[in-house]
Amino acid sequence: MTSLQASQLAAALAGVALIGFVAGRYIAPSDHAASSSTASGGKQALYYYDPMFPNQKFDKPGKSPFMDMELVPKFADEGAGGASASGPPAVTINPAAMQNLGVRVVAAKRDNLSTGLDVTGIIAFNERNVAIVQARAAGFVQRGYARAPGDVIAAGAPLADVLVPEWGGAQREYLAVQRTGNAALTSAARQRLMLLGMPPGLIAAVARSGRVRDVTILTTPSGGVIDTLDVRPGMTLAMGQPLARVVGLGSVWLDAAVPEARIGDVRPGAAVTADLTAFPGEHFPGRVQAILPTAQTDSRTVTVRVELQNRGLRLRPGMFARVALGQSERSALLIPTEAVIRTGKRTIVMLAAGDGRYHPAEVQIGRESGGRTEILAGLSDGEKVVASGQFLLDSEASLTGIPVRAIGAPPAGGTK
Template structure:
């Protein structure tokens, strides 16, 4: 392929630049290599590996010529320095303090302070399913009368739902009255027991015995006050013994189902205090306690339902209402660092320690709760140790590239330079 004069001149210039860089780097690294050899012999430092400055990702076990460029390989030491003399330091990345300032690196000391354990979540009011009454037909018969009830109606305890005509009661009541007239107490007791087995209420039996008249119609009533959840009784219906007629849920207390993030569910215990605030009553707080932590998590929201029972005087708390829920006991003392200083690698959690004089080392930590931009450190860090709060990812990348070992949990702290 033919090149014009402009292309030929550009190619020649590029080759000249490459040759100049290789020559300069060769001279610099050649001298550095000699210095490194002297330092190795005098100071006793052992390089971690050797590398080509033009291709720093390529590492070599022994010194010599680079297979890529015509230059000497440069040693890399554990303190982050190259071929420079000086005392051996703890393994760390060494960065010029002026360069770190230009990068906007911020260093913060780990300090002990109060960590808020109170967490605010949302929840909804629901029926208390422990306060439910199922109304059934105790005897087979016919619905003679309804009381215009409907699901959602609030009813007091003892409110009638329907009048039920029971034909089977007629003969049994006649037998009971006849036996009573004989004066035989044992037979009268057996006849009364038969009426009870037929589903006749005790009060109605007493009325038959007192008046001497038969009663084959009974009113089906609610045993508790609350809201009618379901109602399956209408005038003219034929009912069998034990057939469900209605479901009534009491409203004297309600459930508050709070959605707690699964990462914080370990802080919630049954019996913990809870305070709820509702938009309908913004100036009032409703206290309660955790009744149960449900055993399943919501896959879509990654939350766990915490069930709280609230008293409901005046029936003001209605199922379906939205509430803000405060869980916890306030705050406690903890060792804290900024949350932005934490590096999560997937396998472990790290921070970049600052030991002074531009030296930095990664350290593994065990973290706990996070609140207000602060993260609790459970292990791996001592109070007063300084960590990098911004720009730590650049330092962590450099440490990984140069093979700086991570300080494990439980190891001694780096000794800062004066």
């Protein structure tokens, strides 16, 4: 045996010894109490055991070969772990020792469970309010208007003056045809100008003034913030070249991170309230617009997109917000969350059967809110569970082989 294996064995024996010491002191009856009980009640001991090594059984009373202590009898009417005629096998504790062990019992009861979610989110641009400015024809940038990314501009704001040589020749042909008075030829010439990318307003201005205008002013189709700007004086432009991206600020998105375990509680259209640290005491209402189809693998959250109206342009992308989703309540059977024991394979609670007797029961849990956990199956209204000190009782129940009450099994008598 290696030194590592020896140390692991020693640690395991120490753990068993600790549980056995506590069990022998508070849970298992003493030798004197056992002898008195046998004498007074005439009980027949099935076997004797050392509380520190409960898996070892002995036919006769006496000293334990492992520790300097008396063996404890296991009586015939105790069953597995201390069953009595009035209930299932259970761990028995002297009521006087409950306070020393810190055992606290709470009844499962039906109450209102909040189904709302309090999560965090980040303000982002509303990507549905995006305008792209492109070069309608090849040309040259003659003048800029000192714009930069991040500038907030109104609709129709100028970005640059662009010279388009091709438009000059086409406009001269249009004016010449217009002077002939031939309506059909004039309409065809106008159509050619539109196919060259000339704005309708510019065509109308040329027709009214009778002068060629081969310099056009690039303007923004909508107001908002300049996200990208790729136009500078002296540049040569190609037809269709993207020059600017403008994002509207009339509304913004709030991307809230919802745990994937609770995403089933969120529905599109649900009411949302956002609180921002920048505006204490003020609430911003909105509604869920979409639940994004992918989850974040690092945080195990799903992004819920909320749209907020941005009056006064106070909400700025990148701001942090606390989000309240769907504040509602429903009736549920609740117990303290601290009473739940998660073993990895199943979830159990320790039931208080009365007269200092306790036994495990498997439960199916649901939502958790405010320090209370919803019980979907395995408990009935009024059954009492151990909310403090349950891990010691669970350890003793495992050592003595007390079976766990399965989900769907009827409540035992005296457990309410």
